[in-house]
Amino acid sequence: MTPLPRDNSATLAHLHGLDRAIAAHAAWLARFNRQLICRETPSGDDLALDSHTRCRFGVWFYAEVYAKPEAPMAEESSIAAIESAHRSMHDIARHLLARQAAGESVPGADYDAFTAVAARFRQLLRRLELDLMERLGAVDSLTGVWNRQAVNLRLAEEIERVQRTHLPCAVCYADLDDFGRCNEQHGQRLGDALLKAVASFFADHLRRYDTIFRIGGEEFLLCLPSTDIIQAGVLIDRLRISLADHPFALEGHTLRITASFGVVALEPIFFIDETLERVERAQLIAKAEGGNQVCVWRDEWEKKDAAD
Template identity: 35%
Template sequence: MRFTTEKIKLIIQVLEQAVSEHRGWLNDWHRSLIFGQPLASTCFLKDSYRKCGFGQWYYSQSSPILSDHSVFILIGQIHRDLHNKAFVLADKIKHYGTISIKDYDFFIAKEQDFSKKIFDLRDELREVLFEIDPLTDIFNRQAFFRILSYEYERASRTGQPCCICMVDLDHFKAINDTYGHLVGDRVLRAVAHYLTGKLRPYDSMCRYGGEEFLICLPNTKLDKAKKIVNRLRIGLLSLPIDLDNDKQVKITASFGIAKMAINITINDNIIRADEALYAAKYGGRNQAIAYEEIRPALKNARRNVK
């Protein structure tokens, strides 16, 4: 599932609107308590947590960005407890005309906990926005290093194999020069969408820079990684990228693969994948080469093939 910047922005917007509506319910409750006005009928409903604006939004969520999120689930529990407490207090006010300070303080503590968790979730979603490349809607380079660090540590601890792959679009400058940068952007988005859609659920990818992408393939031996990468490479050959004049532009890409080694740094592993990519381009492009396969003369060579 691809979590695009637009999806996340929309969730933040709707979340803030739902919280605003919930504050309206809370303000009405306080006015009734302070000024002795009758409480709204919804306060006496045992499922009032589903009836308020926030509840209607919360229980209609189907987005995996939220529905499986631990903080989102906790927010639902706190929100339900908050309304259940409001129901109990409303019943006491109805029968006795007042409530105890202890009951009120408990209710306020629940409300403050609810608000804090909401803001925590909103702030976390905002942080996610900074980890996504706005053009391609995949991880940016900075965020991807966190993923690579985790996989590097896991490979070091468990001995499980992991491979990384550097991808570079062939002759991308010619596409920009011929069709313009807007078409170039369209190509980058199409390629990112295609590759992420064909990767396994536990694989990950980032835009490394320009027309370069970096893929991480956990729990994957080198021979398996090469099969996966070649499948991606062949798929790109038939990827349709439509132009505004009813024509299509075709693209190919070169792939450099490296088995993650734990006796060198993450950056050095990336350099190995980059050197394998150079070898793929030097050898004619539109191919996948592993670092372990390249000739010694090409290792550590300066990249001057585009």
């Protein structure tokens, strides 16, 4: 396998190019759906046998990625999967547009096949984005979980999944209680060890498909896919109780820590910054009521101890 590039400037250039290519793909997808729905005359490029090389994404991909195996932006298997999905998507799109141009109806099953491949293609691009961000330093060096740089991209991916599947997703903001006192009493080295241990504790007690971010000194964000607000409240309250009961044996000391948790639903109607503001506000309510609590935010807001 060819080694991945380590130069950050090259990785950043790849990421910027990918961002522009994704935007171009979104524009093509919108135009394709308009042509299909409004029965507009398709372009010659979309009807060509090599249509996958003529769209703006294809022009970028085949010139800057596929044709340069000596400086890959991802593993060969990932690039091959993207190429295959992109080609298949255009093949189906060409078939649908040709039927429409011939005055024939478009079978629902054929359009469903197109949307499935298009969704798969978008998912692969998201994974590539995440891989590039990880190489740029989107992973917290102390705890090994994602850092704040990765939050927007991860949550954008989840919002897209919520819109596509109509499955819920919840977000949790966790702030360790009185963490400053630990640093004061035991020093920063032990405080860092405790942060690392708490991140591992979260990973051990959450599901494999949940995502953990460290977004501040002692602040963590948890993304909980396929989880509605009620389920999230119960899940996070179990986590709260387990954390409070867990003794951390670190460098000859036994430490205990609690956390205040805020929980909100990840709703596509809100911008990501608005979701982060709401979930932090819920956490502050839990903190203001003495800490070691869970505040579930609904509609306006409602404090709910999930243990009740």
